[in-house]
Amino acid sequence: MLKINENYLKLQASYLFSDIARRVADFQEKNPDREVIKLGIGDVTRALPRACVQAFHRAVDEMADDATFRGYGPEQGYEFLRQAIAEHDFQARGADISADEIFVSDGAKCDTGNIQELFSIDARVAIPDPVYPVYLDTNVMAGRTGPFVDGRYQGIVYLDSTRENNYVPALPDEPVDLIYLCFPNNPTGSTISREQLRTWVDFARDQKAVILFDAAYEAFIRDDSLPHSIFEIEGAREVAIEFRSFSKNAGFTGTRCAYTVVPRECAAWDSAGNRQPLHPLWNRRHCTKFNGVSYPVQRAAEAVYSEEGQAQVRELTDAYLRNAAHIAGAMRDLGYELVGGDNSPYIWIWGDRDSWEFFDLLLDRAGVVCTPGAGFGRCGQGYIRLSAFNSYDNVARAMERIREALA
Amino acid sequence: MLKINENYLKLQASYLFSDIARRVADFQEKNPDREVIKLGIGDVTRALPRACVQAFHRAVDEMADDATFRGYGPEQGYEFLRQAIAEHDFQARGADISADEIFVSDGAKCDTGNIQELFSIDARVAIPDPVYPVYLDTNVMAGRTGPFVDGRYQGIVYLDSTRENNYVPALPDEPVDLIYLCFPNNPTGSTISREQLRTWVDFARDQKAVILFDAAYEAFIRDDSLPHSIFEIEGAREVAIEFRSFSKNAGFTGTRCAYTVVPRECAAWDSAGNRQPLHPLWNRRHCTKFNGVSYPVQRAAEAVYSEEGQAQVRELTDAYLRNAAHIAGAMRDLGYELVGGDNSPYIWIWGDRDSWEFFDLLLDRAGVVCTPGAGFGRCGQGYIRLSAFNSYDNVARAMERIREALA
Known part of the structure; x- marks a missing residue:
């Protein structure tokens, strides 16, 4: 009788990003006319460099x-x-x-x-x-x-x-x-x-x-x-x-x-x-x-x-860093304590409430997807992560919506 | 002190195909003017189908x-x-x-x-x-x-x-x-x-x-x-x-x-x-x-x-099967017992001598690379594998050289 590797049974129910995807899919099914802006998973959105x-x-x-x-x-x-x-x-x-x-x-x-x-x-x-x-x-x-x-x-x-x-x-x-x-x-x-x-x-x-x-x-x-x-x-x-x-x-x-x-x-x-x-x-x-x-x-x-590749990669990362600076600035203006966003595409924000609660709040009220900090470990509880990987336009609209939702 | 996974130490010295590559490289270094035809590793040689x-x-x-x-x-x-x-x-x-x-x-x-x-x-x-x-x-x-x-x-x-x-x-x-x-x-x-x-x-x-x-x-x-x-x-x-x-x-x-x-x-x-x-x-x-x-x-x-893809894949595999039939036919003509080569690109040949000895003999005398059967396990001892993955021209020349070397 073939036995499984029982260590797999210790794993928590699911992989964080699959969880988020499921919640977002549920939300979109219930709210088919609302546009969702994703600042959750760290996935790039801009085309490959021309040299590549x-x-x-x-x-x-x-x-x-x-x-x-x-x-x-x-x-x-x-x-x-x-x-x-x-x-x-x-x-x-x-x-x-x-x-x-x-x-x-x-x-x-x-x-x-x-x-x-x-x-x-x-x-x-x-x-x-x-x-x-x-x-x-x-x-x-x-x-x-x-x-x-x-x-x-x-x-x-x-x-x-x-x-x-x-x-x-x-x-x-x-x-x-x-x-x-x-x-x-x-x-x-x-x-x-x-x-x-x-x-x-x-x-x-x-x-x-x-x-x-x-x-x-x-x-x-x-x-x-x-x-x-x-x-x-x-x-x-x-x-x-x-x-x-x-x-x-x-x-x-x-x-x-x-x-x-x-x-x-x-x-x-x-x-x-x-x-x-x-x-x-x-x-x-x-x-x-x-x-x-x-x-x-x-x-x-x-x-x-x-040479072109290096210049194009610099341009790409500069664009995401511009987004990151915008996110960090907007959240600071709203009074949130945060780290990151200068030498990194991620902004780690102290929400002063349960991470998944903050996730749901941003999704429901602003139509913005973040990553709940608690998904990254116990010390992440109370935080959310926002990612700069999106177009500047989407980032600007997302932050405007968050401002309206949280102000 | 970090310990390694000691199971790795049980592994035999090297991976079969790396071994072969090394022997072939040695041979080519010693015989820079001799052209080697590779019927060893099961690697295709023809271009991707146009549809792909x-x-x-x-x-x-x-x-x-x-x-x-x-x-x-x-x-x-x-x-x-x-x-x-x-x-x-x-x-x-x-x-x-x-x-x-x-x-x-x-x-x-x-x-x-x-x-x-x-x-x-x-x-x-x-x-x-x-x-x-x-x-x-x-x-x-x-x-x-x-x-x-x-x-x-x-x-x-x-x-x-x-x-x-x-x-x-x-x-x-x-x-x-x-x-x-x-x-x-x-x-x-x-x-x-x-x-x-x-x-x-x-x-x-x-x-x-x-x-x-x-x-x-x-x-x-x-x-x-x-x-x-x-x-x-x-x-x-x-x-x-x-x-x-x-x-x-x-x-x-x-x-x-x-x-x-x-x-x-x-x-x-x-x-x-x-x-x-x-x-x-x-x-x-x-x-x-x-x-x-x-x-x-x-x-x-x-x-x-x-539809085109299916036709092109058929054409590709037919070509390799034509090679396989040629290899099997040539080795049978030389009196060798073998299996494969009809519904498979591989031909498994009983050499009636040590596999690596047969490998060296084909490399030295015919400039043809095979895979020694012993590299696949104890039951492979005495066999070699020839692969049909090459151009028909190379396969035909390889078999001609093998005929001359072994006849």
């Missing part, structure tokens, strides 16, 4: 001719893309990362979800609260937690991100092995300074822990003092893996391309006490369970690094 | 305009594609599968590798020998096996596919919970009859087991008596999951699209003895660790089901 579109078309044409057709590519990604990433995203910023440390994939969601497979089930895992649900749920599925009690999975070390610590968690006061960090943060939009990140790297080195650093939103950083990559911090190569994505800089949420950086020096240990580099383990996983990203998509991603 | 290319371009254009741009799609795939799959690949053949039972993904490798996550670590797993290495390796990584001893992982129930059973394994004589089957088979090219497949479905129902049926090569079936899908067999909906791919029918190995069918009735059990349907579990995994297939790729895949 042109490269995409050219590559599709290559696939249309036997002479230039490409079948299976390297699972880790084509050299042309890995090289462009290493040069532009790392070496140009003084971070010593080489092309063969880059693993191209179809999404940071997949990578941040799959990376935990490399580690022991007994690993003590530290996860921020509030948090992007994937880090937590994938560890639950793997069996690294106990049951869900009082809003938290037993066995996880939660890293509280609150107004008291300005949404950058303090180092845990107990031993941990695997640490998830995300900056600019999803959902709070908070950022981490070079000095703060250094304390985490030092802590990880001291604990023989590994930091899983999600930098999917780095393209929104405008403050030059902030690190774009954890590999700008000395000593990080031994203790950090970084996740990046083309979703939020170049609008690839529906096109699908991302990458993970596993430095050669980064390691964990086996039970005999031997140091085990993680690069060959991730490589083995990647080659066994993944078959590379679509070739035309990799060419489109490569175009992000062309 | 046109749909691909149109969808890229949609991504170039704010008004038609698409961000995150449904993780399970767009309705237009799921519907086309259900109608053409199943309902048209009398298999009762609906669109919401189809999960679109970026590869059958990923799906066949990831599906085991849904099941208990204690599941008794039956895996054919010889076999596509992914089924085995992903169960090793998950911890469902003991160490590798005498060419086999302890704890796995191997299903021997030999000349004695015409490369269709007999039912195991011990209890098993999870059964991998692949027909038309990779690597042997053998097929399974409706009656044989029925005995497996009945066995699974009797054992409360689940069959993971890999039908990635179904487009090569020309014998009308053979089943294309396990869901053509009565009772399979309760005990089977099927994997399909656009890689081998429409040449998507570098474009990336596949799908998995999880019928609503298919279930396993929890330790309290409750029936647990697998559809919601796979849905949860898919939504948590995957973010959908690239939208333009899904449009290209949809075009496979257009």
Whole structure:
């Protein structure tokens, strides 16, 4: 008799964004004439950069001719893309990362979800609260937690991100092995300074822990003092893996391309006490369970690094940051306390009431979809997240409606 | 101190196809003027069907305009594609599968590798020998096996596919919970009859087991008596999951699209003895660790089901089958015993000597790359696999060279 993986039964009923989608669908069914503006899920709305579109078309044409057709590519990604990433995203910023440390994939969601497979089930895992649900749920599925009690999975070390610590968690006061960090943060939009990140790297080195650093939103950083990559911090190569994505800089949420950086020096240990580099383990996983990203998509991603591509990505992210500034300004004018929205597309707003209640209020009265903070963890209760991913026009109308509804 | 998942240390040194690639690279370095013809890895060589290319371009254009741009799609795939799959690949053949039972993904490798996550670590797993290495390796990584001893992982129930059973394994004589089957088979090219497949479905129902049926090569079936899908067999909906791919029918190995069918009735059990349907579990995994297939790729895949697309796919697979018939004929003329090559692009040849020795001999003397059967398992020792995925011209030259080398 085949038994299931019972860890799945510990998962809370549904995935946050599916929940929201269901509530919005219900609302639209009941209110067919009301237009809903979505500032909920962090999904981009503007067209792909022209440079990417042109490269995409050219590559599709290559696939249309036997002479230039490409079948299976390297699972880790084509050299042309890995090289462009290493040069532009790392070496140009003084971070010593080489092309063969880059693993191209179809999404940071997949990578941040799959990376935990490399580690022991007994690993003590530290996860921020509030948090992007994937880090937590994938560890639950793997069996690294106990049951869900009082809003938290037993066995996880939660890293509280609150107004008291300005949404950058303090180092845990107990031993941990695997640490998830995300900056600019999803959902709070908070950022981490070079000095703060250094304390985490030092802590990880001291604990023989590994930091899983999600930098999917780095393209929104405008403050030059902030690190774009954890590999700008000395000593990080031994203790950090970084996740990046083309979703939020170049609008690839529906096109699908991302990458993970596993430095050669980064390691964990086996039970005999031997140091085990993680690069060959991730490589083995990647080659066994993944078959590379679509070739035309990799060419489109490569175009992000062309001169035009860089200018177009800057234009895209600037536009979303303009939205973010407008949202933050409007909510501040209404008297709300908030963080984010300057080096991030997210604005994290203290609503001073139950998150889902605030969600329903904005949906019912303003026809605006936010993300209830409580969906990201216990520390998110009382907050909502607004996202800048929409047209300026929609954002302006949404904020006008919210002003009318809440004033 | 962070510990690794030590199951990875049980894996044999490297992935079969990486091994082959390395040997071929070595050979080419030592023999820079010799042209190598690859009939090894099962990778297509002919351009995408025109219908797919046109749909691909149109969808890229949609991504170039704010008004038609698409961000995150449904993780399970767009309705237009799921519907086309259900109608053409199943309902048209009398298999009762609906669109919401189809999960679109970026590869059958990923799906066949990831599906085991849904099941208990204690599941008794039956895996054919010889076999596509992914089924085995992903169960090793998950911890469902003991160490590798005498060419086999302890704890796995191997299903021997030999000349004695015409490369269709007999039912195991011990209890098993999870059964991998692949027909038309990779690597042997053998097929399974409706009656044989029925005995497996009945066995699974009797054992409360689940069959993971890999039908990635179904487009090569020309014998009308053979089943294309396990869901053509009565009772399979309760005990089977099927994997399909656009890689081998429409040449998507570098474009990336596949799908998995999880019928609503298919279930396993929890330790309290409750029936647990697998559809919601796979849905949860898919939504948590995957973010959908690239939208333009899904449009290209949809075009496979257009009238032109169907004709072009037929033309593509016919061409590869012509190659397969040529390979099989040539090897038979040389006196070799073989299977496959009629309803399959693979030809499985008894070499009567060590597989890697035969591999080296064909590479050195004929400049032809095959796949050594031993790389697929102990029962593959003494065999090689030749693949029909190349141009007819290359196949004809390869067989001529092999004739000269072996005659």
